[in-house]
Amino acid sequence: MTKDGTHASPPCMAAEIDPAYFGSVGVDPEQACDVARWRQAERTRLAGLREGLGQAGRAQVSDRIAGHLGRVLRDCGVGQWSVLSGYWPIGGEPDLRPVLADLHRAGVTVALPVVETRAAPLAFRQWTPETRLVRGDWKISVPPPEAHLLTPDIVPAPCLGWDGACFRLGWGGGYFDRTLAGLSPRPLTIGIALGAARLPTIYPQPHDIPLDVILTEDGVAAKRTDK
Template sequence: MTKDGTYASPPCMAAEVDPAYFDPLGVDPGQARDVARWRRAERARLTGLREGLGRAGRAQVSDRIAGYLGRVLATRGVRRGCVLSGYWPIKGEPDLRPTFADLHRAGVTVALPVVENRAAPLVFRRWTPETKLVRGDWNIPVPPPGANVLVPDFALAPCLGWTDDCYRLGWGGGYFDRTLAVLTPRPITIGIALNAARLPTIFPQPHDIPLDLILTEDGVAATRPD
């Protein structure tokens, strides 16, 4: 960094000088490649962190998050007739399916996200505990094509990593960001994460959209700044 506070190195290398630096409007190709490489490495590290908990540890985390989630949803106004998008857990993600079943019994309409086109936003198909699921993208079980398509009032998003300003590091497909960019009105979005998966930054790109809050096994860990 120079005396006047500017960076002497090119933007794609600035994060190596100051890890907190990132230009959210930058579209420098070199910078984008650096960020992509960094995210791939972080995904591998955070996946290992999750796997290291073991089955019992992951189950305990899921139960603790579920306990907090019920209170958060009530505070945020989830009630009978609301539409909540959940997710089917993969790769050790917190398993909240019992909570989704409880919400269904309480009159909340539950949906699951579905990739119908890899270049398009997600769609949300209605789910009930009796729904016969089919294999979707990544072999994730999803409601069948005949299920009702809904627009969620609330949406849960599993996070590999998260930041204090509510940015989410996911698997890298970009589906959730593409979806939030077009949903009107935008749902209240809740990231589901491990407390230990907190990151100083994900070096946000122009397409990254922050969530409204992050929920971990220790409760609400972050809320998006107004």
């Protein structure tokens, strides 16, 4: 079930796994379906955990993550020549919109991800605090079609769940992994998550791409070590 209440895939959610991965050189289809079912159950649980914080709790978490993110970006040398892709929060995701506005005022070019074509990589349209947003896929606010297309250097991405190897559990549409697979050079990727949303593993599949850093309300929780 997607965020808008429609089915993203068949009951076993095998559509989450590219058929090219099935067979003797890839993932067993039955195992892939088991993983997909487990992930869907975890999405429901983790979304409930986030909603359970309440408005005040989510605002506090957002403020703490925002402070940590500012320090991480400074340490990475993010400045006026950088392009950062943010996100517009849905479903109780940490709200980093004030950070995006601050970055814009500091001279950083800010973009927001947009689904222009279903089941395809995301596009990134330029955003400023004055941008008049329109309703996009999943009813998320996005910059209008005439906004400049950009290629980001840094991509903070909200996570429903995460693990110590920096793999991200999202809503299940697969857009983020498709996008990362097609970006060269690859941007710095920062998972934005709750500390309590850590999982022992997300049971990564061949299409899953690890992030570089996981950032929670307590600071940097994990860093990718296999680069």
